[in-house]
Amino acid sequence: MTVRKLLLGVLALCYPVAIYFGLQHWSPRAMALVLVALALVRALTSRQAAWRLLAVAAAVLAAIVAVSDHALPLKLYPVLVNSVMLGLFGWSLRYPPSLVERLARLREPGLPPAGVAYTRRVTQAWCVFFVCNGALSAVTAVFASDRVWALYNGGVAYALIGAMFAGEWLVRQRVMARGRHG
Known part of the structure; x- marks a missing residue:
């Protein structure tokens, strides 16, 4: 980078x-x-x-x-970002390989069918995340104070993204361990 x-x-x-x-x-x-x-x-x-x-x-x-x-259009930028991310991830579900599969294949080019299925589910989970996060961003932009909007979009949303990454990593470790032992 x-x-x-x-x-x-x-x-x-x-x-x-x-x-x-x-x-x-x-x-x-x-x-x-x-x-x-x-x-x-x-x-x-x-x-x-x-x-x-x-x-x-x-x-x-x-x-x-x-x-x-x-100021409202300025506050809608995070909604726009979530919409673009949803579009990217959703598009890759419609026209495979999924975005997460493409990323996974950078590390593991010979991704097995179970890995492809798993990465598809992770891509779907990210789509749900972007819908929910985008909706919350919109709600804070329209109905909340500037302070609440900034707190959610400049802090809470990033913490949720981090939690999503961490949760997916933990699930992946379990899935991979199960694949090695079962």
Whole structure:
């Protein structure tokens, strides 16, 4: 991973907190520049169409903010991210191999049929996660205070992603152990 990609990842992770604190001092229109900058950097540094699509959609949200001077479109960016991730994972279920299988094959090119089935179930679980997380992000954007929105989207959601990764890793260890012994 390059330093540029790492920096971009850190900036994206900080987005909810940056928007929260920025809105305390500047108008939503001014904070839309943060979203435009993030979108431009994402578009210019990614070769993947999904990330370019996300950048264009983020720029549209920023344009809506520029016209309306309302903060809601800024707060919908995490919903947009979850939607794109759901689209990527869901698309790979419709047109295999699943995204998780593709990642698994990087480490284990000869993935057995049981591994393919397992990675498909994990991809389905991530789809459910993105639906739930996106819905909670939308609820906090529309109905919660800016503080609650920032707390959920800038902290709780990341903890849930970490829990999902950790839970999947634990299940995978059990599945692999069962495969070796049974």
